[in-house]
Structures are given as C-alpha cells and as structure tokens.
Amino acid sequence: MNRRDFLKFAGVLAFGIAAHQSVNLISQSRARDEKKSTKAWAMAISFSACARREGCRDCIDICHLIHNVPEFDNPKDGLRWIWASPYESVFADQTNPFNRGMLKNLSVLCLCNHCDNPPCVKVCPTKATWKREDGIVMMDYHRCIGCRYCMAACPYGARSFNWRDPRPFIKNINKDYPNRMKGVVEKCNFCEERLSQGLIPACVDICPEKALIFGDLNDPDSEVSKVLRARFSIQRRPYLATGPRVFYIF
Amino acid sequence: MIEKALKGGSRYWLWIGFLFVLIIVGFLSYLKQLAHGLGITGMGRDVSWGLYIANFTFFVGVAASAVVVVLPYYIHDYKRFKGITILGEFLAISAVIMTILFIFVDLGAPSRVLNIILYPSPSSLLFWDMVVLTGYLILNIIIGWWSLDAEDKEMEQPRWIRPLVYISIPWAISIHTVTAFIYSGLIARSFWHTALLAPRFLASAFASGPSLLIILSLIAKRWAGLEVERDAIKKVSVIIAYALAIHIFFVLVEIFTVFYGDMPAHTDHFRFLFLGVTGKRFLVPWAWGSVICALIAFITLLKNSDRLNEKPLVFACILTILSIWAEKGIGLVIAGFIPTPLDEIPRYYPTLFEVLICIGIYATGFLVLTVLYKIAASIRGKNRPFS
Amino acid sequence: MNPLILKERLKKRNSFMVKIIIGLICLLIILFSPVGYNVITGRTGYIPLLKTPQYQGDCVEGTIYMRKRHMEVLERWRNAYVRDGIKRYVSINGIYNISLTGTCLKCHSNKAEFCDRCHDYGGIKPGCWDCHHIPEIKAEK
Numbered sequence: 001m002n003r004r005d006f007l008k009f010a011g012v013l014a015f016g017i018a019a020h021q022s023v024n025l026i027s028q029s030r031a032r033d034e035k036k037s038t039k040a041w042a043m044a045i046s047f048s049a050c051a052r053r054e055g056c057r058d059c060i061d062i063c064h065l066i067h068n069v070p071e072f073d074n075p076k077d078g079l080r081w082i083w084a085s086p087y088e089s090v091f092a093d094q095t096n097p098f099n100r101g102m103l104k105n106l107s108v109l110c111l112c113n114h115c116d117n118p119p120c121v122k123v124c125p126t127k128a129t130w131k132r133e134d135g136i137v138m139m140d141y142h143r144c145i146g147c148r149y150c151m152a153a154c155p156y157g158a159r160s161f162n163w164r165d166p167r168p169f170i171k172n173i174n175k176d177y178p179n180r181m182k183g184v185v186e187k188c189n190f191c192e193e194r195l196s197q198g199l200i201p202a203c204v205d206i207c208p209e210k211a212l213i214f215g216d217l218n219d220p221d222s223e224v225s226k227v228l229r230a231r232f233s234i235q236r237r238p239y240l241a242t243g244p245r246v247f248y249i250f
Numbered sequence: 251m252i253e254k255a256l257k258g259g260s261r262y263w264l265w266i267g268f269l270f271v272l273i274i275v276g277f278l279s280y281l282k283q284l285a286h287g288l289g290i291t292g293m294g295r296d297v298s299w300g301l302y303i304a305n306f307t308f309f310v311g312v313a314a315s316a317v318v319v320v321l322p323y324y325i326h327d328y329k330r331f332k333g334i335t336i337l338g339e340f341l342a343i344s345a346v347i348m349t350i351l352f353i354f355v356d357l358g359a360p361s362r363v364l365n366i367i368l369y370p371s372p373s374s375l376l377f378w379d380m381v382v383l384t385g386y387l388i389l390n391i392i393i394g395w396w397s398l399d400a401e402d403k404e405m406e407q408p409r410w411i412r413p414l415v416y417i418s419i420p421w422a423i424s425i426h427t428v429t430a431f432i433y434s435g436l437i438a439r440s441f442w443h444t445a446l447l448a449p450r451f452l453a454s455a456f457a458s459g460p461s462l463l464i465i466l467s468l469i470a471k472r473w474a475g476l477e478v479e480r481d482a483i484k485k486v487s488v489i490i491a492y493a494l495a496i497h498i499f500f501v502l503v504e505i506f507t508v509f510y511g512d513m514p515a516h517t518d519h520f521r522f523l524f525l526g527v528t529g530k531r532f533l534v535p536w537a538w539g540s541v542i543c544a545l546i547a548f549i550t551l552l553k554n555s556d557r558l559n560e561k562p563l564v565f566a567c568i569l570t571i572l573s574i575w576a577e578k579g580i581g582l583v584i585a586g587f588i589p590t591p592l593d594e595i596p597r598y599y600p601t602l603f604e605v606l607i608c609i610g611i612y613a614t615g616f617l618v619l620t621v622l623y624k625i626a627a628s629i630r631g632k633n634r635p636f637s
Numbered sequence: 638m639n640p641l642i643l644k645e646r647l648k649k650r651n652s653f654m655v656k657i658i659i660g661l662i663c664l665l666i667i668l669f670s671p672v673g674y675n676v677i678t679g680r681t682g683y684i685p686l687l688k689t690p691q692y693q694g695d696c697v698e699g700t701i702y703m704r705k706r707h708m709e710v711l712e713r714w715r716n717a718y719v720r721d722g723i724k725r726y727v728s729i730n731g732i733y734n735i736s737l738t739g740t741c742l743k744c745h746s747n748k749a750e751f752c753d754r755c756h757d758y759g760g761i762k763p764g765c766w767d768c769h770h771i772p773e774i775k776a777e778k
Contacts, residue, residue, distance in 0.1 A: 021370065076294025076596065089592040093515075110592075119438060125376040126365040132722065140719050141768065143365055146288070146358015149376050151298040155438035157591040161298060161358065163289030165767075173770065175738065181767035182287035183358025196724055237591075240437050 039134040040217040041190055042245040043204070044224050044233065045109050047087075049211035059109065059203035059212065060084070063188070066202055068179035070162075070169035079160040081188040082111040082203055091248075094234060108248070109212075111203075112137060112158040112188040113236065116243025120150035120159065129185075135217075135245055136190045144184040151185060155237050156244075159187045217245075251399055254628040255621040261473070265620065269613045276610010279603045280355055288358055291604040296596035297587045301604050302356035304579035305611070308458070309345045309352065310429045311451060311578065313386065315459020316342035317422035318489055319482075324415045333478040333630070334486065337467055339394035340622040341459075342422075346387040348615035355607055375432040382425045389418045394622070402629045426451050433586065441519035441586045444507075450500045451578065456493035458574035460486045461567035468564065470623050475631030484558045487566075491551040494570060498544055501577075522595065523585040530595050533585055536576045543573035685754040689745055695730035696744070711737065711765075737769045746772050 001009075050056075063069070063082050072078055087106040088095050095103070114137045121131050128144035131137050151159045165182045173179070177193065180186050191201035199205070204212040215222030224247075233247040258266075283290050293300040319338035322328035354360055371377050393414050400407045430448035437443055464486055470476040508516045526534045547569035554562050584598055600608075666673075675681050696703055698710065717723040718735045726733045733740050745751045748771045756763065 074289075074294075076292075076296070077289050078295050080295075085592050089594070092593055119436065122373045123375065123436070125371050125374040125380070126362075126369045127371050128365075130720075138719070142715055142719065143362065143369065144359060145362045145365055146360075147353075147356070147376060148298045148358070149374070149432075151295075152587075153436050153438055155591055157296075160295050162287065163294065164287035167767075175770040175772060178738070178768040178770065181359075181764070182289075185358075196722070242437075 038218075040245070041114070041135045041195070042215065042217045042224050042228075042247065043111075043190075043201075044213040044227050044247045044249050046211045046213070046249050047106060047108065048250055049209040050109060050207075051106060052209050052211075054107075056208070057084075058206050058208060062202045062206045063191075065172060066174050067177055067189075068166070068170050068174055069186075070166035070179070071171060072164075072169055077163045079162065079166070079186065081160075081186070082109060084109055090236060091234065093237060093239070110156065110158065110236075111246060112190075113156055113242070113244030113246045114190060115245065117241060119153040119155065119242060123149045123153045125149065132192075134195075136192050136195075137187075138192070139186060139189065141180050141184045141186065146183040146185065148185060155240050155242060159185050161185050251395070251402060251625055251629075252621070255624045257628070258624065262620075262624070266617070269617045269620070272613035273610050273617065276607050276613065279606040279610065282603055283355070283607065284360075288356075290601060292598050292600045294596060294598070296590045296594060297584060297598040299356070299583050299587070300598060301580075301600040301608055302352045304583045305608055306349050306352040306356070307429060307451075307583065308575050308579045309349045309615075310383070310426055311455030311574070312459040312462055313342045313345035313349065313383075314422045314426040314452070315455045315463070316390070317419050318456055318460050319463070319486065320415060320422075321419055322485075324412070325419070328485075330479045330481045330485070333476070334463070334467055334482045336394060336398055336626055337470065337476070337478065337623065338460075338463055339390050340619060340626065341463055341466060342390045343387065343394060343622065344615045344619040345459075346383055346390070346425075347618055348611055349383060350387070351611045351614060352608075355611070375428060375435055379425075379428050379432060382421065382428050386418070386421050386425050389414055389421060393418060398626060398629060423452065426455050433582070438591065439586045440515045442582070444504065446500055446504060450497065450504070453493050453497040453500055454574045454578050457490050457497055458571050458578075460490050460493075461570040464490075464567050465564060465571075466619070466623070468560065470627065474623060474627035476623065476627045477631060480558055483563070487551060487558070487563055488555060490567070490570060491548065491555060494544065494548050494551065497574070498548065518589050519585050522588050523581055527595055530597060532597065532599060533581065533588075536580050537585075540573045540576035540581060543569040543576075547573060683758070685758045687754050688747060688750040693744055697726065697728055697730065697733050697740070699730075708763075711741075737765060738772060742772050 060080075060082050064071070064080075067081060069079050069081055084107040087103040087108050088100065090108045090110055114131075114135055116135075118129075118131055118137050121129055121137060124130075125147060126143050126145055128140045129137060129150055130140075146161070148161055151161060162180055162182045162184055166179055167173075170179060191199070191203075194201060200214050201212075204214040213224050213227050215224035217225055217228075219225060227249065228247055231249045233249045235244045235247055238244075291300060291302075316338040319331050319335045323331035323335045354363065357363060366377055366380050393411055397407050397411055427448045430451040433439070433442035434444060434447035464483055467476070467478045467483060471478055505520065508520055522530075523533050523537045526532070547566040550562050550566040550569070554566070587596075588598075589595055698706075703710065714726065714735045714737075717726070724735055726735050742748070748766075755761075
C-alpha cells in the first residue's frame with residue numbers, strides 16, 4: 001500500500017468512527033426524550049425550625065458520616081456536601097438594611113440545589129455530571145477527569161474537589177458506601193441511594209426539629225408540595241434562572 | 251529535517267541541557283503531584299483554578315497571535331514578513347503544546363483524559379477547546395513543516411498549503427474565542443460573565459504574542475543567524491502598539507461599565523483586585539503592576555513608532571508580556587473566584603511544586619521552540635555560524 | 638563507477654548492518670528476559686490458587702465466563718447502577734444487587750486470597766479499591 005492509499009484509508013476510517021459516534025450521540029438523546037418524567041425531588045428548609053437549635057450539626061454530621069466525606073485540617077482542602085453559612089452570605093442579594101438586623105447570626109443550611117437548568121451539567125466535558133429524570137443532578141465518579149469546570153460554573157459553591165486521597169481523613173468509614181478517590185469532584189446527591197430503597201435523605205430524617213422537608217413536587221400531596229403552596233419561599237440567586245430545587249421558608 | 255537540530259555548537263547543547271534539567275525537575279514535581287493529589291498546589295475549594303489555568307489562558311493567546319504575521323504574508327502578499335512568518339508558526343506550535351500540557355497537569359484524574367473524546371459533550375466549552383487546540387496544532391505543524399521543507403529543497407511551496415493557511419487564520423481567532431467563552435459563559439462568575447471578554451482576549455493576545463515573537467526573532471537573529479527583515483519587526487511593533495491601545499481601551503470600558511452601575515456583585519471583584527481587603531491584598535501588586543507596565547510599554551512603543559530602536563523595543567515587549575500575563579493570567583483567573591459565591595475571601599498563592607511544574611512546562615515549550623528554530627536557522631541562515 | 642569506491646561503500650554498509658543486527662539481538666534479549674528468567678527458574682507452570690471461603694450459592698455468572706470477563710461485567714454494572722439507575726442484575730443464576738462490596742465481596746470476601754492472587758501475578762492494579770471498600774474478613778469457624 002503506498003502512502004496515498006494509506007491516507008485515503010485512514011481518512012475513511014476516521015470519518016466512519018466520527019459518524020458512528022455521532023449516531024450514538026443522537027440516538028442516546030432521543031432515547032432520553034422518550035422516557036416520561038417520573039418524580040421531581042425537591043427540598044424545603046425552614047429557617048425558623050433550624051434556628052431553634054443553635055449549634056446543631058446533626059444533618060451535616062450524618063450526611064458526611066454515611067457518605068464517607070473526609071475532614072481536613074487545612075480549610076482549602078475541605079470537602080462538604082451540606083454546610084451552614086450566615087444568611088447575609090447565602091442571600092446577599094436578598095438582604096436590605098432593615099432585615100439585616102433580624103437575620104443577624106441566622107445560620108442557613110446550604111447544599112447542592114439540583115437545579116432545573118444546571119450550569120455545572122452544561123459545562124462538564126465528559127458528562128460525568130448529568131440531570132436525572134427525577135431531578136437529581138448526579139455524579140459519576142468513574143468518569144470525572146477532575147477538570148473542576150463544574151466547580152467554576154456552580155453559582156452556589158456546592159461542589160468540592162478531592163485535593164488529596166480522602167481515605168485516611170475519613171473519621172469513621174461506612175463500609176456500605178464507597179468513598180471517592182483523589183482527583184474527582186463530589187457533592188450532595190439527595191441521598192439517591194436511600195431514595196432507591198424508599199427512604200428519605202439522611203439529613204431530612206435525622207433533623208430533630210423537622211426543619212428539612214423533602215418530597216416529590218409532581219405529587220401535590222407530598223409534604224414539600226403542601227408546604228411550598230402554604231408558605232412563602234425564597235431560593236438562592238433566583239435571577240440566574242438556574243431553577244434550584246432547594247427552597248427556603250421562614 | 252529534524253536531523254538539522256542535532257548539530258550544534260557547545261552553546262546550543264548547553265542551552266538544551268539546561269532546558270532538560272528544568273524539564274526533569276518539573277516532571278519529578280509532577281510525579282509528586284500525581285502521588286499526593288492536586289492539594290500539593292495552592293488551589294483549594296474556593297480558588298479551584300490557579301497558576302496552571304492562568305498560564306493556559308495566556309499561552310492560548312500567544313498561539314493565536316501567529317495570525318498577526320500569517321495573515322499579511324499569505325493573504326496580502328506582504329513579502330517582507332517572509333522571514334518572520336515561519337517563526338510565528340513555530341511559536342504557535344510551541345505555545346499550543348504548552349497549553350495542552352498546562353491543562354493536562356491541572357487535571358485531577360489525567361489517566362481519564364480520553365473521556366473527553368470517548369464521551370463528547372458539545373455543550374461544554376472545554377470539549378470545544380480540545381477540538382480547536384488539537385486542530386490548530388496539527389494545522390500549524392503541517393503548514394510550518396512543509397513550507398520549510400519546500401524551502402530546504404529550494405522548491406516552491408506545495409499548492410495544498412494555501413487552503414490550510416486560509417483555514418488556520420479564522421481557526422487562530424477561534425481558539426482564543428473558545429478559551430474566552432470558557433470563562434464568559436459562566437453566569438456564576440460575574441467577573442468573567444462579560445461579552446467583552448473574547449475581544450479583550452484577542453486584543454491582549456495580539457499585543458503579548460507578537461511581543462514574544464519579536465524578542466524571539468531578535469534572539470534568533472543574534473544566536474542562530476536567522477535573518478528577519480527590520481521592516482517586519484517594525485511593522486509587528488506597530489501592530490503591538492495598536493493591539494495594546496485597544497486592550498487598554500477595553501479594560502477602561504470594563505471599568506466604566508462596572509463602576510458606573512456600581513453593582514456589588516460586579517464591583518467586588520475589581521475592588522478586590524485593585525484595592526484588596528484588610529489582610530488580603532495579594533492580587534493588588536499584580537493588578538497595578540500590570541497597569542503600570544502596560545502604560546509604560548504603550549508610551550515607549552508610541553515614542554519609537556517611527557524608528558526601530560532595539561533596546562526600547564525589547565523593553566516595551568517585555569513589559570507588554572509581563573503586563574498581559576499578570577492581567578489575563580493571574581488577575582483574571584484568581585479574581586474571578588474572589589469573592590466566592592458565599593462572599594468569602596480565600597487566599598491563593600502558588601506552592602513550590604506548582605511553580606516547578608510550570609517551569610518544567612515552560613522549558614518544554616522552549617525546547618520545542620529551540621529545536622524548530624534551529625531547523626529553520628540551518629535552512630535559512632546557511633552562511634552564518636550557529637552557536 | 639569506480640570499483641574501489643563501490644567496495645568502500647559496500648564495506649561501510651555491511652559494518653552498519655552488522656551493528657544494527659547486534660542491536661536488534663540485544664533488544665530481543667532485553668525484551669524477553671522476564672520470560673527467560675521464568676524458564677530458567679522453572680516457574681512457567683505457575684497457576685494462581687484462588688480461595689473463596691465464604692461461598693454462598695451461585696456466582697453472578699459461570700466461573701469460566703467470570704474468569705474471562707468479570708471486568709466487563711463490572712463495567713456494565715458500573716454504568717447500569719450509576720448512570721442508568723438500575724440497581725439489580727438479572728442472570729441465569731438469580732437476581733443480584735449490583736454492588737462490588739455488597740455482592741461480589743460478600744462471597745469473595747478475602748481480597749488477598751482471591752482478587753489479589755491473579756491481579757498480582759498479572760501485574761494488574763485495578764483502581765476499584767481506591768473508593769470501594771473491602772469488607773472485614775469474618776473469622777472462619
């Protein structure tokens with residue numbers, strides 16, 4: 001075979017591979033459209049209920065325990081799936097000089113908002129994060145290449161990166177759930193492993209004040225649907241139109 | 251043709267040896283990073299992109315700037331750019347290799363890098379960046395190599411190079427536009443979410459890239475006997491002056507838009523960059539240094555626009571490179587993250603290993619550049635002794 | 638052409654060829670040295686011995702199939718569980734929970750005496766264990 005023939009062959013081969021991959025891509029997206037939407041998981045967090053117990057960290061502790069989230073001394077290496085921040089930081093766009101006094105020292109729980117229009121999913125170059133039909137923004141730790149583009153894209157600071165091997169820093173390893181390796185991004189997953197067994201997320205379950213309300217927005221009788229219809233709610237940075245599924249009620 | 255890079259004097263081999271030492275040090279540091287994780291750098295949860303991505307952004311600009319010499323030479327038949335065009339194309343090759351390396355060392359799980367190709371994600375700008383950078387690298391290698399090869403054999407350039415050149419010109423614009431879109435598409439980071447980012451990137455690229463090209467051309471003239479027309483250098487310095495002017499104008503436009511409206515979400519990043527907050531002013535020297543260097547460089551270029559004084563020109567070029575590296579690299583990337591979405595002010599400074607890895611990648615780029623320029627010099631500078 | 642010049646060139650080419658052939662032989666010796674080492678020390682017949690102490694019922698698929706293709710099964714499991722939300726696997730031998738730690742390692746619980754035996758022999762380091770846990774080995778009665 002001379003050089004010209006080889007180049008022709010290589011060109012046809014490359015074209016064939018590209019065509020095959022594009023057909024796969026298109027057929028995959030078609031298959032997804034045909035599936036009907038099932039649930040629409042959402043969470044409502046009550047400021048007043050949570051504030052009743054000052055210094056309580058039950059939800060954070062249980063989440064980080066069962067999901068093997070490590071704890072580091074160095075704050076820059078820190079990982080969190082759920083955490084608390086002051087109201088003025090979380091809702092800087094919804095703070096005015098008059099409500100600032102009332103909300104001083106109010107600690108707000110933050111977690112991944114599992115947005116309707118997630119910017120992190122848009123920017124992931126390998127589809128290691130995607131939005132499931134039931135609304136949960138999922139992570140595939142096997143596919144993540146650790147580029148941290150999703151971390152730059154998240155407007156809520158909900159994503160963390162494993163800057164080093166987490167295993168030595170997990171205080172009590174839960175053998176029923178894997179930990180992550182160094183070099184991948186992780187975040188709250190709405191306890192999808194519990195949801196698949198018919199359980200509610202651990203943070204919702206353990207809260208002693210029932211400050212976290214979880215449920216299916218597609219079900220009008222679910223607790224979260226009822227509470228969001230009855231009470232006024234706000235979201236984090238609503239003007240970004242990411243459509244967060246985590247609501248905050250007073 | 252590559253055998254031409256294997257013949258050289260003691261100065262040449264000393265330089266190659268020095269580069270290899272730096273590369274080995276960088277490589278060993280990278281092995282340490284692979285073993286320990288990216289925590290060995292200064293990056294953290296809040297500032298999740300640092301020196302690697304800053305350098306990546308800057309060198310994509312350098313790579314794109316080859317179009318400044320390629321376009322006049324090929325499209326407008328500006329024959330005086332003949333000598334400098336090949337140097338620009340080779341600089342582009344070296345710069346693209348550096349950008350690819352900078353992204354690679356920034357990955358947390360680099361063994362999975364092929365996932366970008368196996369599971370393409372067209373909505374992600376990083377995917378498109380890989381596509382355009384790879385394409386640009388291949389284009390420049392083919393164009394540069396074959397046109398030099400033709401020159402070596404004293405033949406005319408093969409005809410099929412012309413369409414490739416015509417493709418490479420908008421392609422060069424696209425690589426830096428896509429890089430800008432990586433940042434400007436993110437609604438989460440108001441410092442980057444501006445339509446002006448892509449034009450800013452191109453303007454600063456056309457100032458910093460050709461500055462580096464001029465410096466390298468003068469070095470190549472002195473040490474490798476590569477002849478570049480004086481007029482070519484003069485014209486390129488004019489282009490740099492205009493690009494720098496447009497870049498400064500764009501920055502002023504940004505500052506007006508942000509500070510006239512006075513929205514904290516936008517002004518906070520600029521305030522942190524130029525004024526800092528108590529205890530955390532680590533970006534302030536970079537920001538003001540960039541401004542001062544740019545202004546001095548611009549004035550120097552203006553004063554020397556009618557003649558070609560080498561010393562002030564080199565001075566202006568160095569200042570331009572430093573200014574834009576500080577502004578587009580460090581300033582842009584770090585200040586985009588500070589303040590965080592939770593209004594925190596974290597600290598970022600690169601660690602020793604981070605810097606060593608960057609130096610290793612710089613050395614790799616210089617190695618590629620040296621080899622390619624040596625080949626060009628041995629073909630063109632046939633009557634001069636090489637160093 | 639001048640026959641003397643031809644002879645010179647031929648001599649040069651031949652000595653060049655000899656050097657190449659010697660180099661190639663050296664390369665082959667280096668490449669096959671591990672094989673040679675095994676032949677000399679009589680280890681060519683080594684077969685890894687696997688132990689499954691807590692064997693309960695049938696494996697997910699047949700032994701020969703798993704020996705050849707357990708990596709493919711695990712990869713399919715990984716994609717099914719994580720990306721498609723499929724939590725159970727149906728095979729001829731029954732319905733199983735898709736879980737490395739919870740299903741595979743429930744029986745093959747001694748990683749050192751099972752998984753590692755073949756993996757160490759083949760010089761394979763699967764990355765599964767960075768994240769997935771190895772259950773504690775219960776004391777054999």
